[in-house]
Amino acid sequence: MQISRRGLLAGAAVGGGLLVAWGLWPRDYGVPLTPGRGEWAFGAWLKLARDGVLTVAVPQLEMGQGITTLIPQIVAAEMGADWRQVAVEPAPVSGAYSNLPLAAKWAPLWLPLAPGVADEPGDLVTRRWAGENGFMATADGTSLGAYERPAREAAAAARAMLCMAAAERWGVNYEECEAQGGLVLHGGRQLSFAALAEEAARFDAPDPPPLKPAPYSERPIAVGASQDLAYPRLDLPAKVDGGFQFAGDVRLPGMLYAAIRHGPVGDAVLSGYGSKAGARTLGLRQVVKSRRWIAAVADTWWAAEQALTALRPRWRTENRADSGIIDQRLDEALTKGEASRIATRGEGDRDLGEPTVTYRYEIAPATHATLETASATARVADGRLELWLASQAPAAAKAAAAKAVGLSAADVVLYPMSAGGSFDRRLEHDHAIEAAVIAAEVGAPVQLVWSRWQEMVAGRPRSPLACLASAWTAREDGTPGALRMRVAMPATTREFGERLFGNKTAFAALDAAEDPDPLAFEGALSPYAIPAVAIDHVPVDIGLPTGRMRGNAAGYLAFIVESFIDELAARVGREPLSFRMALLGGDPRLAECLQRAARLAQWDGGARQSGNGLACWRIGNPATGEAVARIACVATARAGEGGVRVSKLSAAVDLGRVVNQDIARQQIEGGLVFGTSLATGSAISFADGLPTESSLGALALPRLADCPDISVEIIAGDGEPADPGEIGAVIAAPAIANALHSATGLRLRRLPLLSEGI
Structure with a gap:
C-alpha cells in the first residue's frame, strides 16, 4: 500500500493528526561509518583512504554465503575501483541500512493488526519502522533486492565526487572524466583515487547519482568450463589460512x-x-x-x-516435549482439527465432491x-x-x-x-x-x-508437519484440475515473530501463536497451471518451539507438491518430465530449466529401477515483479546399506541476472548438499523433553564420501537477480524421493527418507 508524503500530510491535517504525520515522516540516519586517520567517508556505504584502500560497509551477516564479497563487488563495479584495494567493514546497526523488502514481507509479524499499510518496501510506514528499528535482518534471500540499488547509488555518487576533484585540477567538466581500475581518466591524464580522496570528500554528492546504464552482471559459462574470476571472494584467503574471525x-x-x-x-x-x-x-x-x-x-x-x-x-518440568505426543497431536489436528483457508486459486475445492486421489505426507523436526x-x-x-x-x-x-x-x-x-x-x-x-x-x-x-x-x-528446529494432498484429475490422462492441501503444523512463523519482535520467551511465543499462519505457506500456489487450488492450515500446539530454517516454506512445500505430482503421473503411467511440461505453460522459464536438467542428466524417463527422479520449483512471485529463482533437478539415488545413497545431482538454474557466477554456483551446490542432508538425515526427536540425538554424528548427515557428483548449469537471464542460497536446498529432497521410487518401486512420503525403513 503506497502512502505519499503529501497525502499523509493532507489526511493528517484534516483529522488533526499532524503529530502522527510527523512521526511517520522519513528520517535521515546520518553517516554511521567512522573514518580513521587518513580516511574519508563517502556516505553510509564506503570510506576511501589516502593509501587507496576502499572500505565498503556490509550490513548483512556473513555466514558463508559470500555477502562480504557481493556488496563490495557491486560498489567496485559501479565506482570503477581496483578490486585489489577493496576492504570490508561490518556495518553498525543503523536505520541507514534498512532491509525494506524483508520488512515489508514480514509486516504481518511486526504489524499484525494492519500489515496492509506496510506490505510494500516503498510504503512510508515500512520505511519509518525499519529505519527507527535499525532493521538489517539477513534472511529470505533479500540481500541483493535490498542493497544492490543503494550500494550502486553510493558508489556512483563517490565516483562523481572523485571526477569532480580531478576535473577541478584539470579545468574540465567532470562529466567528461571516467573512472576505471581505481583511476580517474581524461584524455591521456590520470589520477588515482588515493590522490583525490581528500579533495573529493569536500564536494557535494550529485542528486540523483549518475548510475551506469546497467548494473554489473556476469554471463554464465558452460558446465565444466573455467574462467578467471573478475571478483574472487574477499573472505576466502583468511578462511583458508585460519585467520578468519568467527x-x-x-x-x-x-x-x-x-x-x-x-x-x-x-x-x-x-x-x-x-x-x-x-x-x-x-x-x-x-x-x-x-x-x-x-x-x-x-x-x-x-x-x-x-x-x-x-x-x-x-x-x-511440565509438558515435556515428546516425539510420540508430537506425532499424535499432528495426526489429530490433520484428521479432526479446524482448518483455515490460507490461499485459493480459482474456485478452490468448491462443489467438487470427493477427490480422485489423496496421499499423506509427513516431515519430522529438523535441526540446523x-x-x-x-x-x-x-x-x-x-x-x-x-x-x-x-x-x-x-x-x-x-x-x-x-x-x-x-x-x-x-x-x-x-x-x-x-x-x-x-x-x-x-x-x-x-x-x-x-x-x-x-x-x-x-x-x-x-x-x-x-x-x-x-x-x-x-535449538529451534524446523517445524514438523502432516499433510493430506488431494487432487481431482482427468480420467483420460490424469491431469489435475484441482489441488487441495490440508496441512497440520504449528503457526511457526507467527511463533518466530513473537520471539523476534515481541521479545517473548519460547513458550510465551507458543501461547501467542495460535492463529493460522499464511507466511508458513509462501509459494504454496505452485507454478503448475492447475485451475483450482486450495491451501488449508490447521494450527496445532505440539509443545515444541520451532523456528526458521534455510528454504523455509519452500523446503517442505516442494517436497509435498513435487512428490505428489510424481505420484499423479505414476498413477496413469505417464512419464514424469512430460507430465510436468504439460502443466508449465504459464512459466516457460521453469519449463526450460526442466528440459536443460534432463539433458544434463541424460534423463531416461525415470524408468523402473533406474534410480532417476526429477523435481522443479521456484521461489519468488513473478506476478509482483519479485526476483524469482527457478530450478529443476534430476537425482540418481538408491537405498543402500545404512540408508540412502545419492550418487548424482544434475540441476539447471535460472536466477535472472547473475551478479557473481562463482558465488552463485557455490551457493547452489552447497544448497543441494544441505537439501540432501534434510532428505537423508538432520531429524531430531524427543523423549521426556530431551533430544535423543546428542551430536552431529547422530544426525545421519552426509559426509564427504557421501556427497554426490553435482553438475549445475546456470541459465543466462535478465531481470532482477534472485538469491541462489535457498533454491538448491529445497529441491534435493523431492528429487531424491522420486529417484528412490524409481529405484525401489516404493513411495516414501516422510522426511527424512527411510526414517521408517522400507
Missing part, C-alpha cells in the same frame, strides 16, 4: 568463559543443583542461574563445562546442524554493554540483551561477527541475552559457548 574467536583482556545447561524442552524451572560438588572444580569462578538455565563461569570453557557436570542441575554452536561475548562496564555476536537480526538481539540487563538499546554496542554457518539459526538471540546477564553478574568480560548438546536441547 564469533567464538573473540578474545578480550581478563575474559572468562561460560558453559550453560538449559532445562528440558517444556515448561522447565531450575529446582536445584549440587553447589558443593561443583565448587571443587579447578578454575571455577562463579555460578549464574536463571529460571530456565544455569551457567558456570571459569578460567577455561572446559573447566566451566566440567563444573556444570559436577553441579548436576535438577529441573521441574551449524558447525559453530551459539557463541557470544559480552562485557558490561560503566553503564554500557558491549556484545560480540554473529546475528542475522542484530537490532533485535541488541534490544533484547539491553532489556535483560536493565539498559536501553542506546547503551549497547554490538560488534557484528561472522557466523560459522547459520541456515537461519542466528535469527534467534537467546545466547546474546544469556551472555549479557552472565557478564553483568560476574563483572568481567565473558564468552558464552553452547555445547553441541545444548544446541540440540535449546
Whole structure:
C-alpha cells in the first residue's frame, strides 16, 4: 500500500493528526561509518583512504554465503575501483541500512493488526519502522533486492565526487572524466583515487547519482568450463589460512568463559543443583542461574563445562516435549482439527465432491546442524554493554540483551561477527541475552559457548508437519484440475515473530501463536497451471518451539507438491518430465530449466529401477515483479546399506541476472548438499523433553564420501537477480524421493527418507 508524503500530510491535517504525520515522516540516519586517520567517508556505504584502500560497509551477516564479497563487488563495479584495494567493514546497526523488502514481507509479524499499510518496501510506514528499528535482518534471500540499488547509488555518487576533484585540477567538466581500475581518466591524464580522496570528500554528492546504464552482471559459462574470476571472494584467503574471525574467536583482556545447561524442552524451572560438588572444580569462578538455565563461569570453557557436570542441575518440568505426543497431536489436528483457508486459486475445492486421489505426507523436526554452536561475548562496564555476536537480526538481539540487563538499546554496542554457518539459526538471540546477564553478574568480560548438546536441547528446529494432498484429475490422462492441501503444523512463523519482535520467551511465543499462519505457506500456489487450488492450515500446539530454517516454506512445500505430482503421473503411467511440461505453460522459464536438467542428466524417463527422479520449483512471485529463482533437478539415488545413497545431482538454474557466477554456483551446490542432508538425515526427536540425538554424528548427515557428483548449469537471464542460497536446498529432497521410487518401486512420503525403513 503506497502512502505519499503529501497525502499523509493532507489526511493528517484534516483529522488533526499532524503529530502522527510527523512521526511517520522519513528520517535521515546520518553517516554511521567512522573514518580513521587518513580516511574519508563517502556516505553510509564506503570510506576511501589516502593509501587507496576502499572500505565498503556490509550490513548483512556473513555466514558463508559470500555477502562480504557481493556488496563490495557491486560498489567496485559501479565506482570503477581496483578490486585489489577493496576492504570490508561490518556495518553498525543503523536505520541507514534498512532491509525494506524483508520488512515489508514480514509486516504481518511486526504489524499484525494492519500489515496492509506496510506490505510494500516503498510504503512510508515500512520505511519509518525499519529505519527507527535499525532493521538489517539477513534472511529470505533479500540481500541483493535490498542493497544492490543503494550500494550502486553510493558508489556512483563517490565516483562523481572523485571526477569532480580531478576535473577541478584539470579545468574540465567532470562529466567528461571516467573512472576505471581505481583511476580517474581524461584524455591521456590520470589520477588515482588515493590522490583525490581528500579533495573529493569536500564536494557535494550529485542528486540523483549518475548510475551506469546497467548494473554489473556476469554471463554464465558452460558446465565444466573455467574462467578467471573478475571478483574472487574477499573472505576466502583468511578462511583458508585460519585467520578468519568467527564469533567464538573473540578474545578480550581478563575474559572468562561460560558453559550453560538449559532445562528440558517444556515448561522447565531450575529446582536445584549440587553447589558443593561443583565448587571443587579447578578454575571455577562463579555460578549464574536463571529460571530456565544455569551457567558456570571459569578460567577455561572446559573447566566451566566440567563444573556444570559436577553441579548436576535438577529441573521441574511440565509438558515435556515428546516425539510420540508430537506425532499424535499432528495426526489429530490433520484428521479432526479446524482448518483455515490460507490461499485459493480459482474456485478452490468448491462443489467438487470427493477427490480422485489423496496421499499423506509427513516431515519430522529438523535441526540446523551449524558447525559453530551459539557463541557470544559480552562485557558490561560503566553503564554500557558491549556484545560480540554473529546475528542475522542484530537490532533485535541488541534490544533484547539491553532489556535483560536493565539498559536501553542506546547503551549497547554490538560488534557484528561472522557466523560459522547459520541456515537461519542466528535469527534467534537467546545466547546474546544469556551472555549479557552472565557478564553483568560476574563483572568481567565473558564468552558464552553452547555445547553441541545444548544446541540440540535449546535449538529451534524446523517445524514438523502432516499433510493430506488431494487432487481431482482427468480420467483420460490424469491431469489435475484441482489441488487441495490440508496441512497440520504449528503457526511457526507467527511463533518466530513473537520471539523476534515481541521479545517473548519460547513458550510465551507458543501461547501467542495460535492463529493460522499464511507466511508458513509462501509459494504454496505452485507454478503448475492447475485451475483450482486450495491451501488449508490447521494450527496445532505440539509443545515444541520451532523456528526458521534455510528454504523455509519452500523446503517442505516442494517436497509435498513435487512428490505428489510424481505420484499423479505414476498413477496413469505417464512419464514424469512430460507430465510436468504439460502443466508449465504459464512459466516457460521453469519449463526450460526442466528440459536443460534432463539433458544434463541424460534423463531416461525415470524408468523402473533406474534410480532417476526429477523435481522443479521456484521461489519468488513473478506476478509482483519479485526476483524469482527457478530450478529443476534430476537425482540418481538408491537405498543402500545404512540408508540412502545419492550418487548424482544434475540441476539447471535460472536466477535472472547473475551478479557473481562463482558465488552463485557455490551457493547452489552447497544448497543441494544441505537439501540432501534434510532428505537423508538432520531429524531430531524427543523423549521426556530431551533430544535423543546428542551430536552431529547422530544426525545421519552426509559426509564427504557421501556427497554426490553435482553438475549445475546456470541459465543466462535478465531481470532482477534472485538469491541462489535457498533454491538448491529445497529441491534435493523431492528429487531424491522420486529417484528412490524409481529405484525401489516404493513411495516414501516422510522426511527424512527411510526414517521408517522400507
